[in-house]
Amino acid sequence: MFVENIQQLNRIAFEFGNFTVYWYGIIIGAGLLLGWILATNESKKQGLPKDIFSDLLLWAIPISIISARIYYILFQWDYYKENIGEIVAIWEGGIAIHGAIIGGVLTAWVFAKKKGLSFWQLADIAAPSLILGQAIGRWGNFMNQEAHGGKVTRDFLENLNLPDIIINQMYIEGAYYHPTFLYESLWNILGFTLLIVVRRIITLKKGELFLGYIMWYSFGRFFIEGLRTDSLMLTDNLRVAQVISLIFFIAAVLLIWYRRRQECEKLR
Template sequence: MHPVLFKIGNITLYTYGLFVALGFMTALWVANRRAEYRGIEPELISDLFFLILASSLIGARFFYVILNFSEFSHDFLEVFKIWNGGLVFYGGFLFAMVSALVFVRRRSINLWATADVLAPPIAIGHAIGRIGCLFAGCCYGKVCHLPWAIEFHNIDSLAPREVPLHPTQIYSILSNLIIFIILILMERKTTHPNRGFKGRIFWSYIFLYGMARSAIETFRGDFRGNFFMDILSVSQAIGIAMALFAAFMLFFLSRQARHAGN
């Protein structure tokens, strides 16, 4: 693949950074359109999105450094070179969740209604960002000999070169696109966007992503950390925990909505 899109003098445009930026801009555009449709001020969504961007980048990089500390022991300044790749979605998600929670509390915004607006845009933005992973060679898969296996030949690629690998980046792209479509279809099953209990779309996203991520982790070839007697990777354990908690929240919020209706 092509980790570096082009280089002019001292200016280098990394493909990974480009697609992360495109993913963010796409997610912001979709979120603003959804906010207008639901009577939420787009300016609030924009402010929240930029806060989420900053906090998610910090969290995603922090978790990556913790899980792969040996990569940075020789040069600590490499920690700050996020354009080279190396982000953990879970870390970014947790940091973004905390910062978003503080934001909506201070602005007196309905938490779950706002979360429902943001969930599909996050899914589509994540899918686009994962294209950057494919070009950079990060988040690569295990060696396999399936017809759809991919090989990396670029000397700057983060993946092992000249060997067929599971295209786990493509698995992630497709899973996020499918999740995006499912969430949109869930909304369209109702005649009005505000029908149904608030939080349904958001927690459905968390459930679907947690399940998809834990499945994809099975095929990852980079070091994932060990957990639970080496049966699960750290990311698999987090994905399963997220899915279970999301299932609980869906049950809790739906029951709460039914009782409120009575």
Template sequence: MFEITIGIDPNIAQVGPFLLTWHGLFTALAILAALPIAHHELRRRGLELPNFDTFAFFTVIGGIIGARLFYVLDHPELFADDPLRVLAVQEGGLAIYGAVFGGFVTVFLLSRIYGQPFGVLADSIIPGLLLAQAIGRIGCVINGDAWGGPCTCLACSGARAAVPGGGGLGYCPFAFTYTHPDAIIPHDLLGVPTHPYPVYDIAVNLLVLAVVWRLRGRSLPSGALFALAAVLYAVGRFFISFVRQERVWFWGLQQAQVVAIVAGLAALIALIWLLRRPSPVTTPAA
């Protein structure tokens, strides 16, 4: 096991009231990477959106609002002393499931408003969304807002002794050790080797993307590709969350795991229904 020490300042620069952070930078890069993929997939499926910019803008806004809402609900103690900090999304603190939920609801509403097929929209968005999530997690690696629990391997034992209550969460293939005082990771984990949780999440996103990319040319009911991706990601997210150190909701499960179960079951039911109902399938161009 080897450690990667991350002592980078989460903030890149500040000009007046504008604060540029690594998390904000990679979030912007993630959005820029996802939009052309979504646009290409829509055209490949024969859907020309004359108002693509409107869809893209409001979907991004909806995703950011959902991501921030989920994070604040899971970490209310971080905002108790400074409620206005809730608005400082560029600092980090965006929950991926919140982003998916917010974007999902936004796309559904826009599809109803503009009379567009929701299933085709969802299938076209999912490849770019998965890539965006992977890119966005790079910002989490730097600022520590998606931290893993402390490792229990022998090489980590000295640092782990400083963690209140001791303990740990198993062997790490490698560990992140955050040292910058402004990192979002809890201060009792500063200097402690922790599971590289964002890397695990990047791997899950890229693996699901590989499956989606391979199946995107197949004849599937509209919406089935999105539902399948949701099921696969939920399974992966559930298991990698065991190495996190988050607030337990119930049954020994964390928020992300509870959401993964609910979202995964809902997506599985939707996938089975889509595959079994007699309806025309979409056959995208190669």
């Protein structure tokens, strides 16, 4: 193998003097923009004010980023307490999607209460946007060469029929790795497609599309996380993301069951 022939992508998009713009931020921003467009169009169809998601995102985006960073730092505190200056360096990576979900959901709940709107309606509208944004955002991890799995051979990656641009980017410090960012991105794209189809052809109870998103994402993340080598750990063998995914999945199932049971009791 002639490693000198391996061409990799630069995670820096461009620079202006001392100001550096990373592909990670651009890709995350693109995911947010597409998600906003999708949610805005759907909210118009459902008769909500046209600026409702613009107003919501003014609060939800910064709060979600902060909560995603806090979540990550809490589980890496042994490192960050010795490197306080790096706490704000989110351009280096180190935000956790589960933290963003928690912050975003709480923000949306408070926002809906303040506006006199249904939280579940807003959540259903946002569900496809969320999983699409996550699918796109994983390519930021690709540019940073992070969120990958264990070591594999180049032959393994070639047998997946991956283009050279992905295979070469998975060559990190002398070895090739599982492109788990890609596995999760593809899983989320499939989930996005299913959510859009379900929304169009099946009548669900308000909130169930969002809970379906939680179940779909959590199920896939649980297994994909098991392949990763950079997981936040609770113990030597227990991954934080797997525990949270399991809790999210069970909570979503129980909420659907409880709300449907309550509805049946009202009809008696």
